[in-house]
Amino acid sequence: MRKNRKFLYGVFNHPDDILNAAYALRSTSNQILDCFTPFAVHGLDRAMNVKRSRLGIVAFLMGLTGFLLAVSLQFYTNVFDWPMNIGGKPAQLAVPTFVPVCFELTVLCTAYGMGITFFLRARTIFGVRETVFEARQSDDHFIMCFDMESKSLNIDEVTGLMKQHGAFDVKQVEMLAGK
Amino acid sequence: MYESPIREPLVTGGRTYHNITDDICRPIENKPTRAWMIGFTISAIMAAVGVYSIAYTSFKGIGVWGINKTVGWAWDITNFVWWIGIGHAGTLISAILLLFRQKWRTGVNRSAEAMTIFAVICAGLFPIFHMGRVWLAYFVLPLPNAFGSLWVNFNSPLLWDVFAISTYFSVSLLFWYIGLIPDIATVRDRAKGRARKVYGFLAVGWNGSTRNWARYELVCLILAGISTPLVLSVHTIVSMDFATSVVPGWHTTIFPPYFVAGAIFSGFGMVLTLLLVARKVMNYQNYITIGHIEAMCKVIMLTGSLVGLAYITEFFVAWYSGVQYEQYAFINRATGPYWWAYWSMMTCNVLAPQIFWSKWARTTPWFVFLIAAVVNVGMWFERFVIIVTSLHRDYLPSSWIDYSPTITEIGIFAGTLGIFFTCYFLFSKFLPVIAISEVKSVMPVPEKHDLKEAVNVH
Numbered sequence: 170m171r172k173n174r175k176f177l178y179g180v181f182n183h184p185d186d187i188l189n190a191a192y193a194l195r196s197t198s199n200q201i202l203d204c205f206t207p208f209a210v211h212g213l214d215r216a217m218n219v220k221r222s223r224l225g226i227v228a229f230l231m232g233l234t235g236f237l238l239a240v241s242l243q244f245y246t247n248v249f250d251w252p253m254n255i256g257g258k259p260a261q262l263a264v265p266t267f268v269p270v271c272f273e274l275t276v277l278c279t280a281y282g283m284g285i286t287f288f289l290r291a292r293t294i295f296g297v298r299e300t301v302f303e304a305r306q307s308d309d310h311f312i313m314c315f316d317m318e319s320k321s322l323n324i325d326e327v328t329g330l331m332k333q334h335g336a337f338d339v340k341q342v343e344m345l346a347g348k
Numbered sequence: 349m350y351e352s353p354i355r356e357p358l359v360t361g362g363r364t365y366h367n368i369t370d371d372i373c374r375p376i377e378n379k380p381t382r383a384w385m386i387g388f389t390i391s392a393i394m395a396a397v398g399v400y401s402i403a404y405t406s407f408k409g410i411g412v413w414g415i416n417k418t419v420g421w422a423w424d425i426t427n428f429v430w431w432i433g434i435g436h437a438g439t440l441i442s443a444i445l446l447l448f449r450q451k452w453r454t455g456v457n458r459s460a461e462a463m464t465i466f467a468v469i470c471a472g473l474f475p476i477f478h479m480g481r482v483w484l485a486y487f488v489l490p491l492p493n494a495f496g497s498l499w500v501n502f503n504s505p506l507l508w509d510v511f512a513i514s515t516y517f518s519v520s521l522l523f524w525y526i527g528l529i530p531d532i533a534t535v536r537d538r539a540k541g542r543a544r545k546v547y548g549f550l551a552v553g554w555n556g557s558t559r560n561w562a563r564y565e566l567v568c569l570i571l572a573g574i575s576t577p578l579v580l581s582v583h584t585i586v587s588m589d590f591a592t593s594v595v596p597g598w599h600t601t602i603f604p605p606y607f608v609a610g611a612i613f614s615g616f617g618m619v620l621t622l623l624l625v626a627r628k629v630m631n632y633q634n635y636i637t638i639g640h641i642e643a644m645c646k647v648i649m650l651t652g653s654l655v656g657l658a659y660i661t662e663f664f665v666a667w668y669s670g671v672q673y674e675q676y677a678f679i680n681r682a683t684g685p686y687w688w689a690y691w692s693m694m695t696c697n698v699l700a701p702q703i704f705w706s707k708w709a710r711t712t713p714w715f716v717f718l719i720a721a722v723v724n725v726g727m728w729f730e731r732f733v734i735i736v737t738s739l740h741r742d743y744l745p746s747s748w749i750d751y752s753p754t755i756t757e758i759g760i761f762a763g764t765l766g767i768f769f770t771c772y773f774l775f776s777k778f779l780p781v782i783a784i785s786e787v788k789s790v791m792p793v794p795e796k797h798d799l800k801e802a803v804n805v806h
Contacts, residue, residue, distance in 0.1 A: 183793070207365065207534070208785040209561040222563045228570045246490055246499035253501065269508040269585055273515040276578045280519040280571060284526065287567045288552065291560045293529065297553030299536070307534040307556055309365035 172345075175317035176202070177324060178302055179331035179339045180310050184210045186335035187311040191216035193330050198321045205302065205312040224283055224290070231282025232275045239274035243267045302342065317341065358452055359791035361634035368635075368788055372780045373535055375630055380777055383629055388777075391769035398763010401756050402477055410480045412756045418747045419739040423757040424474050426731040430614070431471035431764065432513070432586055433607075433727060436579055437615025438464025439520050442527070443575035446568070452643050454786040455635045458531075459626065460619045461524040462781075466771040467618070468517045470764035475509075477760075505588040512585040516578060523571050526564070529554045530785040583611040590734065596677035597738035600665065606658035610727060613651035613697070616644050617723030622772065624717045626781060635782050638711050645710040648723060652701030655730075659698065673743070681737045685750065689733050696726020 181187040187204060191213055194201060201217050204210075247253055248262050288294055306312045313331060315322055328339045363371070375381075380388075405412055414420050438460040445453035476485055487493075488510045490500045500507050533554040536547035554560070587607035590598040620641070627636040666678040681690045700722045703709045710716065736751050753761075775781065 204558040205556045206558065206561065207369075207556060208530070208789040209565050210558070213558050214562040217558060219559050219562055222566045224563055224566050225570060228574075232574075242490060243502045247502045251499055253503065255503070263503055266503040269505075269581065269588075270502055270511050272577070272581060273508075273511040276519060276574045277515040279574050280522055283567060283570060284522050287526075287563055291563050293552040293554050293560065295549060295552055299533070299548065299551065299553045299555045300557075301537060301555060304537040305366075307530070307537045308369045 173343050174345075175341065175343045176302070176314050177317050177322070177327065177339070177341050178312050178314040179328070179336035180303060180312055181331075181334075181336050182310060183335060184213075184311060187313055188212055188216060190313060190331050190334035190336065193334055194327070197323070197326060197330070199315065199323060199327050200319060200321060202314045202316045202319075205300075205306045205314065207307050207309060207311070210311070224287055227286045228279050228283040231286075232279035234282065235275040235278025236271055238278065239271040240267070242274075243270060298345075300344075302344075356637070356639045357792045358455065358637070358639070359634055359787060360637050363634055363791065365788050365791075365793075368784060368791065369534060369538070371632070371635075372531075372782050372784050372787075373538055375777060376535055376780065377538070381629075384773060384777060388770065388773040391766050391773055394762050394766025395770045396763075396766070397759050398766050401759030401763055402473065404756055405477055405760070406482055410478060412754060414754045414757075417749050418742055419736055419749060419751045421478065422732070422736045422739060422751050423753040423761070424478050426728065426735050427761050427764065428471050428474035429586060429607075429731045429735075430728050431467045431474075431768075433583065433611035433614040433731075434618045434724075435464045435467035435471060435516075435520075435615065436583060436608075436611035437619045438462070439516070439523070439575050439579040440612055440615060441619070442523060443572040443579060446572040447576060450643075451790045452640050454783055454790050455637070455640050456619065456623060456644070457786070458524075458527065458783045459623055459776075459781050460615075461520065461527065462775045462779075463618060463622060463772065464520050464615075465517070465524060466768045466775075468513065468520065469771070470768050472513060472517070473760075473764060473767075505585060505592050508585045509589060512582045516582045519571070519575060519578060523568075523575060526567060526571070527783060527786075528779060530556065530564075531780040531783060534784055535780065580608055583607045595738050595742065596671075596673040597666075597681070597734065599674075600662060602658055602661055602665070606655065606662075609651045609654035609658065610697075610730060613648060613655055613701075614723060614727035616648050616651070617720045617727065620644055620648070620716055620720035621724060624713050624720070626776065628713070630776070630781070632782065635787060638713075641713060641716055642707075642710045645704045645716055645719075648720070649701050649704040652697055652723070656698035659694065677738055677741070680741055681733060684737065684741070686733065686737050686740075689729050689736070693726055693729040693733050696722045697730060700726065 179190070181190070184206070187206070188210060191201060191204065195216065195218075204213055204217065206213070244262075244267075301307075302312050302314065303310055313336070315327055317324070331339055359368070375384075413424060438457070441453045441460045442457040445457075476482060479485055479488075488500065488507065529551060532547050533551040533556065536544055536551045539547055584604040584607065587603035591600060591603040593599060623636055624641070627633055663678050666674045669675075681687075700719055703719060708715075709719070740751055741748055
C-alpha cells in the first residue's frame with residue numbers, strides 16, 4: 170500500500186530561475202527530491218547531482234546481443250543446418266551477404282532493448298498514474314519539489330531561497346505519489 | 349535558450365511557452381474544422397478504393413495486375429520504392445539533423461516522422477500483396493517449417509529487405525512514440541473526462557521529472573545515433589534488390605548512394621507538400637517559419653543535384669563500359685518508347701530544383717509547394733523509368749513487351765495515397781503535430797539572469 174506523502178514545492182516560470190535556485194541550494198544541506206519541467210532544462214540534472222544515466226551501457230549490450238543473434242541465426246540456418254549449394258560454389262559461409270541482416274538486427278535490438286529498459290527504469294509504463302503537482306507543470310511552470318519527511322530539510326531556508334530566485338509560489342501538499 | 353544575434357529565431361511572433369501549448373493543443377481540443385472534414389472524407393473514400401482493390405487482388409490472385417509478363421510487376425515495385433523513399437525524410441530529420449545539431453528540425457520533426465511511418469505502411473502493402481497468397485506471408489521469416497530444414501536464403505537482397513524495412517518501421521515507430529510522450533502528457537494535463545483517461549494511458553505516467561528528462565535525452569540521442577546508419581541502410585538495401593541482378597541499367601555500383609540521395613530528395617518533397625498545407629490551415633506560421641522552409645529547400649536542391657549527378661554518371665559509365673547491352677538500355681531510356689517518362693524525370697528531378705538557387709523561390713510558400721509537388725512526380729517517374737525501361741527490353745527479344753497498369757493496380761496506388769492521407773488527417777486531429785517540448789527548448793526567451801552561480805560550479 171502506498172500512503173500519502175507530504176511535499177514542499179516551489180513554482181517558477183522561467184528555466185533560468187529554477188536553474189539558479191538549484192545551484193544556490195547546492196551549498197545548503199537541503200536535498201531536492203525532483204524537479205518537474207515542461208521541457209528538458211539543460212544543466213538542471215547536474216545542479217541536482219543526478220548521476221549520468223547508464224542506459225548507454227544497456228544499449229551497447231543489447232546491440233551486442235542483436236549482433237550475436239544475427240550471426241548465430243544465419244550461421245545455423247545457411248551454413249550448418251542446410252548449407253546452400255549455389256552453382257557448386259563454396260558459398261556456405263558467405264560473410265559479406267550476412268552483413269546487412271547483422272546490422273539490422275543489431276539496430277533493432279539496441280533500439281527496443283534500450284527503449285524498454287528506459288520505460289521500466291523511468292517507471293513510464295502503460296497504466297502508471299502520473300505525479301502531477303500543477304496542471305501547468307507540462308505547460309509553462311517549472312516545479313522544484315522537496316520531501317517534507319526528510320530530516321535535513323530546513324523549510325524556511327528552502328522557501329526563502331526559492332523565493333529569492335524567482336519562485337512566485339511555494340506550496341505544501343499531501344498526495345499519493347509514486348517513487 | 350537558443351539565441352544568437354546572427355541567427356533567425358526559430359519561433360516568431362513573440363510567443364510565450366503558454367502560447368505554444370495553446371496553439372498546438374487547439375486542433376486536438378476543438379471540434380474538427382470544415383476543411384479537415386472534407387479532406388478526411390476524400391482520403392477515406394480513396395482508402396476504401398484501395399482496400400477494395402487489395403481485397404480483389406487477394407481473392408482473384410495477382411493475375412489481375414497483368415503480371416504474366418516480364419514487366420508486369422513494374423507498377424507494384426515502382427510504388428513500393430516511391431513510398432519507401434518518401435519514408436526517409438522523417439528519420440533523416442529527427443536523427444541526422446539531431447546529430448548535426450540543426451535546431452530547426454524541432455518545428456518539423458514530428459510531422460515528418462509521422463509521415464515516415466504512414467509511408468512505410470503504404471510501401472509495405474505492395475510486396476506483401478504481391479506475394480499472392482498473402483496468408484502465407486510469414487514464409488519470409490526464418491521459421492522452422494514442415495518442409496524439412498528449408499530456411500530462408502540470407503544471400504538474397506530481397507530477404508535483407510524484409511529485415512531492413514521491418515527494422516526501419518519498428519525503430520521509427522519507437523522513436524516517434526518516445527518523442528510524443530512528453531507532448532501527450534501536456535495534452536493530458538489540459539484534458540478532462542474521457543480524453544484525460546485516453547491521453548493519460550498513452551502518456552504512460554510521464555511527469556517531466558528531471559531524472560526522466562536526462563534519461564529521455566540520452567535515449568533520443570542514442571536512437572538518433574543508430575537511426576542514422578539505419579535510414580541510410582534501408583534504401584541501400586532496396587537498391588541492392590536491383591543492383592545485384594544482371595539486368596542492364598540495374599547492375600551498377602552507383603545504386604546505393606544514388607537511391608539514398610533520391611530517397612531524401614523525395615522525402616523532403618513530401619514533407620514540404622504536407623507542411624506547407626498544414627502551416628496554412630492550422631496557422632502554424634510562427635513555428636514552421638520561412639526559415640524552416642528555406643532550409644528544406646536547400647536540402648532538396650542539394651539532393652536533387654546529387655540525383656542529377658547520378659543520372660549523368662550512369663549514362664557516362666554505360667558508354668565508357670563498352671558493353672552494348674548497357675549502352676542500349678540507356679539510349680533506349682532516353683529515346684525509346686518511354687522517352688516521355690525519362691524526360692519527365694530529368695525535368696522534374698534535375699532541372700526543377702535548381703530554381704532554388706534563387707532566394708525568392710526558396711522563401712515563397714506557394715512556389716515551394718509547386719516545386720515540391722513536381723519533385724514527388726519526378727521521383728515516381730524515376731522508379732518507373734528504372735524498372736520499366738530495363739525490363740521491357742531484356743536479353744530475350746521474344747519477351748519484349750510494353751507496359752501499362754491495370755485498373756486494379758491504379759486502384760491500389762490511389763488507395764495507398766488515401767491510406768497515407770487518412771492516417772495523416774487522424775494524426776493531425778488527435779496528436780500534437782509539432783513537438784511542443786522541443787520547440788519550447790529552442791524558442792527565444794529573455795535571459796533573466798546571467799548564470800553566474802551556475803558557471804562557478806563547473
